[in-house]
Amino acid sequence: MKVMVIGSGGREHTIVRKIKENKDVTEIFVLPGNGGMAEDATCVNIGAKDIEGMVAFAVENQIDFAVVAPDDPLVLGAVDALEKVGVPCFGPNARAAILEGSKVFSKNLMKQYNIPTAAYEIFDNMEAALTYLDTAPIPTVIKADGLALGKGVVIAMTREEAKDAVKSMMADKIFGASGDHIVVEEFLTGPEVSVLAFTDGKTMIPMVSSMDHKRALDGDMGLNTGGMGTIAPNPYYTEAIAKECMETIFIPTMEAMNQEDRTFKGCLYFGLMLTPNGVKVIEYNCRFGDPETQVVLPLLESDLLTIMQHIAKGTLAEAEVKFSNKSACCVIMASEGYPQKYETGFPITLPENNETIYIAGAKKEGDAILSGGGRVLGVTEVADTLAEAIQKSYATVETVSFENAYYRKDIGQKALAAEV
Template identity: 45%
Template sequence: MRVLVVGSGGREHALVRAIAKSPLVTEIFCAPGNPGIATFAKLVPIAVTEIEALTRFAANNAIDLVVPGPEAPLVAGLYDRLHEQGIRCAGPSMAAAQLEGSKQFTKEVADAAGIPTARWEAFTDAEQALDFIRRRGAPIVVKADGLAAGKGVVVAQTVEEAEEAVIACLQEGSFGAAGARVVIEEFLEGPEVSVFALCDGTDAIFLGAARDHKRVGDGDTGPNTGGMGAIAPPPGFTHELRDSVMETIIRPTLHEMASRGIPFRGILFAGLMLTAEGPKLIEYNVRFGDPEAETLLPLLDSDIMPALLAVCDGGIKHVAPRWRAEASVSIVLAARGYPSAYERGTEIRGLDKAAADVEVTIFQAGTKADGSRILADGGRVLVVNATAPTLAGARSRAYATVDAIDWPEGFCRRDIGAHFT
């Protein structure tokens, strides 16, 4: 089979690496990819939002399966165009992708399906939103309704902080059209967990769970980011919790989506809060997480392709991915200044030497090649993953590898998973 992976980050590097292990696959392409992905796939210079160009490439190159990494092409209708051409796509339709494209849509689906979630209201008028916040008080959560690259959520500890978030979205236009509506919801307490399920429109199987570390600084300080590291499996996430999430959150979502005539096919990523009252839905994403993909996929001990094909063709309940019974830790190396302004073009040295440990993988996320040199070309630049029988062992391996990379212009959190060891 010929496979096209769409994306250029660490998540896509992890997906391509996993797909390359399948005996079903004869050739892999990645659009646009990065230097690390080039080890496994032929790079195609097409941006993820160029839907027509991606569709033409898939049709002209006899692609059997397209695997989208990020959410933007799905929300823009990549599945729909590929489906018109008779090409499989392991992701949802544009209509179903609104589970990530609109926070309000997700909340409406959750309410209709009886899914436990935070109480909420949506606003397009700043004065009404500010009045609501002043009446409710803090802590409170303010979210840009649309796609904001993981940066449109403010967990406000004070009323003033929440007011600033509303003004940034609705008056200053900080997130453009994505922030033209805000969803304001109650603050939930408890540990967060990312749960992934593979869905074929009618049924789902549990794929895995991880714990992301969103804030930029040690001790969960500073602004939210796209993710500074992750661990798997999440400590305390029992089989009973897993089954509860599948029965009270994932499957009711699938049933509600199907009843609306927009069945969900693809990877459903549920961001959950494990409250004292049980798991509650924070938000949905319609693709693998990043850096969760780089954390979970190194533990996969079976062929990923049958599962991706079942997403498209049905019969997902007959697929049973196997996982190594180990711990996995991923550390993000970001360019100094991220998630605000950061410098591009600095050289990263020592990657080959740093990756000598067979239980360590360095996924490239925001990089570009300059001859034989690897340069930083994004905010989150590298993801260092390590696996080991214990979480402590995986952390030790991951940080030893981080310290072996020669990139003075980068930084990372030093406490990924530390709370659990």
């Protein structure tokens, strides 16, 4: 069986490694992949947004199944295009991917179907947004409507910051057309939880909860990044909260999308805030989160590809989905200076056993693997307890080296404090 995975980061490397466990798989192609994945799959130089290119490749190479992992190709309709030529896919079609593709759509959906979320206002006129901010409660959250590489959200602590964010999105167009419409949202407080869920539009099976560490520096200081590390499960996410989420958020979201004739099939990501007034949705993503995937999938004991095939067929209820009771920790090793200016092109030294190291940004030159991005790799370890998983991850980090490597030293500490 030939499988094609679209994407190039640590998330995709984790998915590839998990799919490799299926004995029926003969070949895995990653489009475009990166130099650090070459041992696990064949990297093909076709960009994740080159839908015409990926469709032609799939037909020519008689691909049996495709996994579309990143947000951009999902929103652009990669699944629709591949299914049109007879390639079954894991991932939502474009109509369903709008759940992440438009924050205006997702906020209005939650309002219409009584799914708990932060209070909000929508603007397509900059002057109206600035006038509103004269009296809006501060702090507040400003969000660009469309995709912005995970950077389209500003938490403004002052009116001046809020207005600057609006101007940069709507006037300066720092996110292009994604800033044509913006959402100004109530600032929520409480622990954050990420929950990924498998769904075929009829059945919803949440995966193990996780906790992301988005800030660049220790102590949750510094700029927001794509994620500097994750742990799973999240100790704040109790059985009672999981039940509340299933009843008030997960199932209602699945049913709302069905009502809108936008049936969602794939991985639905729920970004949640456990507020003093109950659980609320901060955001939806239409795909596996990165780096949450790097701790969630290593805990999956069932066969990932089989689950994905069931979702594509609409038979998720028949699939075995089992997670271990262990804990996982992923520490991201980045290039110093990320998420702003940083240098790449330095040789990466990896330990001989690197099955739990997922490469996010690297290129291959001869036999050498060189750093090739802001986030370079994720070191994941699994253990019986969270404390052990964290300790093992940092021990493995010590065996990895490249010039200007930077990582946070406190991944998982907040979770450990919550366990006490």
